[in-house]
Amino acid sequence: MKVAYVTTGHPVAGHDDEREIVLAAWYGAGIEGSPAAWDDPRVDWSSFDAAVVRSTWDYIDSRDGFVAWAHRAGTATRLFNPASVIEWNTDKTYLKDLGVPIVPTCWASPGARFSGKGSSEGGFPDWDEYVVKPAVSAGARGALRTADRVAAEKHAAGLLDEGRTVMIQPYLRTVEHEGELSLLYFGGQFSHAVRRHPMLSDTRRTTEERATLRDPDDDQFALAERVLDQCARRFPGEAPADLLYARVDLVRMPDGEPVLMELEVVEPYLFLRYELAAPDMFAQALVELLRR
Structure with a gap:
């Protein structure tokens, strides 16, 4: 199987330290992965069995163009995650649609x-x-x-x-000691979770210290599952089982209630270095989706 690892020609892609991890795991699962820039007009997306959106971190400079590309690519090959999900999730007004507790906005x-x-x-x-x-x-x-x-x-x-x-x-001061919790899912199945240091904190840390592996509390896990269930209701047949990946970012309110900060289903960092089994689980989820 030949799959495009969708990135960008912009220098921001140079920060993608998960590319080689993913491509190696794909190779081990029988997938030939090739980097391809979403904004490169020379790419023939129909030549791939699928395209997986990964480090397209420059899309915010041309969101309309990126969404248009996703719909074009989605007609030429199987796109993960689907173009309809990408269009919805690249504008954070999606938070209004989920019907779950979110940070007051x-x-x-x-x-x-x-x-x-x-x-x-x-x-x-x-x-x-x-x-x-x-x-x-x-x-x-x-x-x-x-x-x-x-x-x-x-x-x-x-x-x-x-x-x-x-x-x-x-600004929730609870993140200073509680942090943000990111739960990672591949093919609708929970993989691992990390505690992330908040980006807007006064404290600065090195890249190596930006996250630590963490087991979610019961209430955090329940909220993450509820978020994915609400996404499934919005996109019948596409989520969560047909989502190749999803990252659910949670924080706690001052009273301790967990709330959703973001649902990342376009190009999230997956913290694959933090859980030994995660790269292979990611690759296997892709294999299973391609077999459907």
């Missing part, structure tokens, strides 16, 4: 205007510390953490002026 669409008392879509939230970010983003790009309400409003207004939907959330 104030949304503002282009055209909204903030004043000292609020915006055209509702009052600006009153929190001790803010995280303001665009709904189409990766990592912490475009995000601002500040305790200054005026600065938060100014950053939000600037994003709105750029035509971007804005998310305004409280």
Whole structure:
């Protein structure tokens, strides 16, 4: 089986330290994996038995183009994850659709205007510390953490002026000691979980210290399963069993309740170095999907 490992020609792909791990595991499972850039017009996607989206981390600079590519590629070969899921998940307004507890979020669409008392879509939230970010983003790009309400409003207004939907959330101090928990699933089956150091924390750590393997608590595992179940309801026949990979990122509220921060089903880092069995499980999940 010949499968494209979908990446990008942008230098950001140089940070992909999981590529060789994945390609080696695929080879061991009888899959010939070849890197291919999503934005390279010379690639014939129909020449592959499947294409797996991995390090396409530059898509936020051209989200519309990336979504259009996904739909084209999905007609030429089997795309994992599917184009419909990619279109939905690359805009964080998907968080409104899942019907599960999420980090409290104030949304503002282009055209909204903030004043000292609020915006055209509702009052600006009153929190001790803010995280303001665009709904189409990766990592912490475009995000601002500040305790200054005026600065938060100014950053939000600037994003709105750029035509971007804005998310305004409280900064949760619980992540300083609790961290963020990422649960990894391959082919709908739980693989492993890691505790991640928060990107917007005051503390800086090395790459090697950015995560540690962790067993989820019962309430965290239950919420992750609920998130995937809600995704399945939205995409019948495509999720969770037909999702090659999914990463569910959770945090705890100050009262201890676990809430969803993000569901990553487009190009998440999979923390494959942290669990010995994970690369082979990932490869086997792909084999099983290709046999269907």
